[in-house]
Amino acid sequence: MIDPYYVSLANQASGPALASLHYGYPIAVFVYYLASSAVAVCTLQTQSSDEGHKRQHIIKWIFLFGTLSFLVQLLTLIFQGVVQGRFPLEQDLTIGLLSCILVFGVEFAGLSDSSNPVWYPFVGSLGLALIFEPIIWMSSLTSIPLKPFGFVEVFVASTGAARYLAFALAVGLYLEGSWSAKKEKGTDAERQGLLSPDGNKTLDGPKADDDEAEGEQQQNGYGTTETSEDESTDSNKTASTERVEAPWERRQREAKEQMEKRLKEKGNWFTYARSFMIFFPYIWPVNNRPLQIRIGLVGLCILAMNFVNLLIPRQMGILMDSLSGANKENAWVQVLLFGGLKLVASEAGISLLRQWLWIPVEYYSYDAISTAAYSHVLNLSSDFHDSKSSSDIMMAINSGQNISNILDSICFRAIPMVIDMVVAFTYLSITFGPYEGFITIATSVIFLYIATSMIARLKMARKGEVSAWFEEHYVRQAGVQGWTTVTCFNQTKYEESRYSKAVRNRVTKSQTVQLGYILSYAFQFLVLLSGLLAGAHLAVYQVLGGRATPGQFIMLLTYWSQLVSPLNFFAGLGRSISRDLIGAEQLLDIMQTKPTITDKEGAPPLKFDGGHVTFDNVCFSYDNKKEILKNVSFTATPGMTMAFVGATGAGKSTILKLLDRFYDATKGAIYIDEQDIRDVNLSSLRNQIGVVPQAPVLFDDTVMNNVRYAKLDATDEEVYEACKAASIHEQILGFADGYQTRVGERGVKLSGGELQRVAIARAILKRPAIVLLDEATSAVDTETEHKIQEALRRLCEGRTTFIVAHRLSTIMNADRIMVVTGGELVEEGSHEELIQANGKYAELWSKQIFVKPKDKQDSTDDKPASKIRKAAVIVNDLPSETAKLELAKVKSTQKRITPSGSDAGESDDASGSEDSEDSTDTLVTPGLKKEV
Numbered sequence: 001m002i003d004p005y006y007v008s009l010a011n012q013a014s015g016p017a018l019a020s021l022h023y024g025y026p027i028a029v030f031v032y033y034l035a036s037s038a039v040a041v042c043t044l045q046t047q048s049s050d051e052g053h054k055r056q057h058i059i060k061w062i063f064l065f066g067t068l069s070f071l072v073q074l075l076t077l078i079f080q081g082v083v084q085g086r087f088p089l090e091q092d093l094t095i096g097l098l099s100c101i102l103v104f105g106v107e108f109a110g111l112s113d114s115s116n117p118v119w120y121p122f123v124g125s126l127g128l129a130l131i132f133e134p135i136i137w138m139s140s141l142t143s144i145p146l147k148p149f150g151f152v153e154v155f156v157a158s159t160g161a162a163r164y165l166a167f168a169l170a171v172g173l174y175l176e177g178s179w180s181a182k183k184e185k186g187t188d189a190e191r192q193g194l195l196s197p198d199g200n201k202t203l204d205g206p207k208a209d210d211d212e213a214e215g216e217q218q219q220n221g222y223g224t225t226e227t228s229e230d231e232s233t234d235s236n237k238t239a240s241t242e243r244v245e246a247p248w249e250r251r252q253r254e255a256k257e258q259m260e261k262r263l264k265e266k267g268n269w270f271t272y273a274r275s276f277m278i279f280f281p282y283i284w285p286v287n288n289r290p291l292q293i294r295i296g297l298v299g300l301c302i303l304a305m306n307f308v309n310l311l312i313p314r315q316m317g318i319l320m321d322s323l324s325g326a327n328k329e330n331a332w333v334q335v336l337l338f339g340g341l342k343l344v345a346s347e348a349g350i351s352l353l354r355q356w357l358w359i360p361v362e363y364y365s366y367d368a369i370s371t372a373a374y375s376h377v378l379n380l381s382s383d384f385h386d387s388k389s390s391s392d393i394m395m396a397i398n399s400g401q402n403i404s405n406i407l408d409s410i411c412f413r414a415i416p417m418v419i420d421m422v423v424a425f426t427y428l429s430i431t432f433g434p435y436e437g438f439i440t441i442a443t444s445v446i447f448l449y450i451a452t453s454m455i456a457r458l459k460m461a462r463k464g465e466v467s468a469w470f471e472e473h474y475v476r477q478a479g480v481q482g483w484t485t486v487t488c489f490n491q492t493k494y495e496e497s498r499y500s501k502a503v504r505n506r507v508t509k510s511q512t513v514q515l516g517y518i519l520s521y522a523f524q525f526l527v528l529l530s531g532l533l534a535g536a537h538l539a540v541y542q543v544l545g546g547r548a549t550p551g552q553f554i555m556l557l558t559y560w561s562q563l564v565s566p567l568n569f570f571a572g573l574g575r576s577i578s579r580d581l582i583g584a585e586q587l588l589d590i591m592q593t594k595p596t597i598t599d600k601e602g603a604p605p606l607k608f609d610g611g612h613v614t615f616d617n618v619c620f621s622y623d624n625k626k627e628i629l630k631n632v633s634f635t636a637t638p639g640m641t642m643a644f645v646g647a648t649g650a651g652k653s654t655i656l657k658l659l660d661r662f663y664d665a666t667k668g669a670i671y672i673d674e675q676d677i678r679d680v681n682l683s684s685l686r687n688q689i690g691v692v693p694q695a696p697v698l699f700d701d702t703v704m705n706n707v708r709y710a711k712l713d714a715t716d717e718e719v720y721e722a723c724k725a726a727s728i729h730e731q732i733l734g735f736a737d738g739y740q741t742r743v744g745e746r747g748v749k750l751s752g753g754e755l756q757r758v759a760i761a762r763a764i765l766k767r768p769a770i771v772l773l774d775e776a777t778s779a780v781d782t783e784t785e786h787k788i789q790e791a792l793r794r795l796c797e798g799r800t801t802f803i804v805a806h807r808l809s810t811i812m813n814a815d816r817i818m819v820v821t822g823g824e825l826v827e828e829g830s831h832e833e834l835i836q837a838n839g840k841y842a843e844l845w846s847k848q849i850f851v852k853p854k855d856k857q858d859s860t861d862d863k864p865a866s867k868i869r870k871a872a873v874i875v876n877d878l879p880s881e882t883a884k885l886e887l888a889k890v891k892s893t894q895k896r897i898t899p900s901g902s903d904a905g906e907s908d909d910a911s912g913s914e915d916s917e918d919s920t921d922t923l924v925t926p927g928l929k930k931e932v
């Protein structure tokens with residue numbers, strides 16, 4: 001048997017065909033491996049959740065064996081070279097073997113790192129090896145005369161043959177494993193009945209098993225009593241020790257899940273990346289020719305920079321040679337050229353030009369993305385804003401920067417760096433021969449491999465650090481924000497110790513991470529240093545042999561120093577792109593969300609004609625599951641005041657939200673002056689509606705600007721008039737800076753009553769045609785309430801008004817009162833009519849007017865009367881005369897309906913109301929339409 005390597009050893013010049021085979025073999029395997037792995041990653045095959053191949057372990061060791069066999073052959077070659085004094089060794093063969101060690105070593109590492117690899121890159125590499133190796137043998141046999149075998153030759157030949165057999169075995173094992181896995185799958189599926197025991201149709205085999213297991217778990221889990229005590233204790237333990245997910249972790253997890261979900265939907269990275277094309281008009285200045293020209297020039301600058309990066313080390317070499325006399329160049333001219341090149345490459349050269357060209361483009365995209373995202377968010381509907389926290393939305397809008405970062409990383413850093421590296425590799429290979437090129441590539445590959453795996457290992461530690469950092473931040477923020485609570489409960493010491501613990505925790509974690517990074521950098525540096533030393537030795541060897549000049553040696557060193565930063569950059573590129581993608585994903589998610597409340601195409605503006613409002617069989621659900629409003633129908637004539645009362649959560653505020661089109665009815669329709677509000681222009685509808693919400697939110701601005709927000713072009717006089725009408729003018733003048741007083745965040749510097757009156761002033765300034773009051777008089781004292789009612793009376797005068805109220809005394813004069821229960825209108829009528837009807841409203845009314853009968857009964861013996869009276873005042877704010885009158889009405893109605901006067905509590909209530917007489921305050925006049 002003749003081994004090709006032996007034959008090659010025997011011949012220094014193996015011919016161009018064999019030489020190209022020696023180079024071509026590892027290159028073909030490596031290119032195939034890289035390309036097929038890239039395809040596997042891009043088409044998401046690496047994310048498969050199948051079980052790993054059962055022969056993976058053994059195939060992995062075969063790869064290691066193959067790698068070692070190349071190493072053994074190389075060592076034998078060196079050994080033989082030393083013994084026979086044949087140096088330099090045959091270049092093609094040596095580099096071929098070195099490259100094979102590198103390529104199969106990388107594949108071995110890849111196989112070791114993944115528990116469920118995509119197989120075709122590995123199996124295909126083995127297939128290529130099985131094709132190439134016999135061709136190399138044949139080629140050697142035909143191009144080289146045979147020589148007799150010695151021990152070394154037999155050893156080398158056996159090693160090659162063993163590798164070939166091992167590779168063939170690996171392919172066989174792979175095929176056998178896949179085939180038997182398929183068979184098992186089939187058998188499992190065949191063994192499964194068409195119906196599972198619980199009657200559900202069985203899905204595919206393993207999944208069905210899982211489902212069954214899950215089913216069993218469920219049977220023994222929630223809702224059963226069979227769990228043993230130990231188990232339940234264990235599960236309790238787990239629940240109590242489970243760490244609560246921090247908001248930032250949740251945000252990141254959700255964005256990552258969203259990204260993975262979308263990736264799966266899209267099927268591969270290419271279509272996934274295409275969904276980001278939505279941002280294209282914000283990144284590429286579509287209609288801006290000057291900016292487009294700038295982008296073109298930036299591209300030229302990048303290419304020029306690549307060229308200068310190539311020239312500088314070369315020029316340095318030439319300068320050195322001119323100094324040492326190795327060439328005949330004028331050293332002065334060369335040093336000038338060198339200086340010129342350095343200047344061109346410096347921050348004051350091409351870089352300056354590139355940045356100057358780029359700045360307007362960069363700000364164009366920031367401007368375009370941020371404004372578009374902000375405007376999109378403002379135009380999204382209530383369902384979106386209800387489902388997202390404001391901080392999440394804020395973060396997403398800021399994520400526009402992430403998209404620019406990705407482009408910046410790829411276009412301005414990755415591509416030029418790849419060009420730099422390819423040029424360096426080619427230039428070094430040409431100047432110092434292919435060995436030097438090989439050393440450069442090998443060092444780069446090993447460096448990248450080590451750096452990326454170290455970064456991956458540090459990921460957990462880094463996550464812990466970020467988590468600790470956020471915790472520190474939250475503890476600090478909670479302490480400062482909740483200072484009043486901390487001080488009231490005298491917990492300063494507790495907060496101090498909590499904070500110092502959080503800081504200590506963070507510092508410890510940061511130290512671990514920092515140490516990890518330092519060690520990782522040291523290790524990466526060692527790899528680069530080894531490569532540099534190997535390359536430098538080789539170069540020295542070449543210089544001493546007269547095949548290169550000292551200047552070229554200097555050039556080599558300069559190139560190496562230029563390689564370090566691209567390599568570091570590439571090691572972290574994957575991580576930074578995936579981080580930016582997660583950020584961009586949040587923005588993409590928002591930009592792809594369509595508003596649910598939109599104008600119909602060509603919707604006309606609302607033609608207002610008095611404010612006739614009709615709800616026609618309106619049904620509504622927030623989540624399409626629970627029905628919140630059920631067949632709500634009513635009509636409000638122009639100028640009418642309509643009140644909604646009922647238990648909390650009954651759906652009162654929802655009715656107002658539908659009218660203002662924060663949501664659309666799921667069934668039925670709402671008409672204003674006989675126009676379906678869905679058919680008119682949204683802006684014109686909202687122009688006609690003024691809302692005074694339960695908890696008005698003011699901007700952190702002056703009182704003047706806050707009121708003027710309702711009508712941006714209102715004069716100061718108009719604002720004063722509105723504030724006078726809202727009975728707040730005098731009070732504002734009493735503030736330190738009058739109308740220029742800042743109200744603080746969300747209006748915290750104003751009292752509840754002031755806040756509500758400013759909100760009313762705003763609504764008055766807007767002069768709406770329809771007024772919506774959602775609990776506009778809650779949580780204020782009687783005196784203030786009186787003022788607010790006064791203001792409201794002016795606001796509602798002559799306008800169709802809808803009021804939601806819990807304190808019935810504030811709406812008893814409304815034209816029509818609707819009682820809402822569980823999303824349905826159960827009663828309607830005026831106050832008098834509803835009392836007469838003695839239904840739900842009368843029940844609510846008597847509860848409010850007769851003030852806590854049960855408490856009173858329970859407590860009369862052991863509680864001081866003053867306390868009882870105080871409790872009464874809070875709810876029953878009718879004056880004694882009115883209270884007596886109302887009481888008489890309710891009592892007479894009850895007597896009429898239940899002549900026996902069966903409810904003893906009611907009569908007790910009556911006496912209770914007597915008690916409250918002297919405690920009731922001045923008349924709270926709702927004063928809307930009717931006087932009591």
Ligand SMILES: Nc1ncnc2c1ncn2[C@@H]1O[C@H](COP(=O)(O)OP(=O)(O)OP(=O)(O)O)[C@@H](O)[C@H]1O
Nearest residue numbers: 386622623628647648649650651652653654655804
């Ligand atoms: N944005 C929302 N998403 C989902 N459900 C909601 C939303 N807003 C309100 N709900 C639910 O709808 C129901 C009715 O709410 P609504 O605010 O209309 O009640 P309400 O009668 O005005 O109560 P209250 O008197 O306490 O203000 C409640 O069960 C509430 O939990």
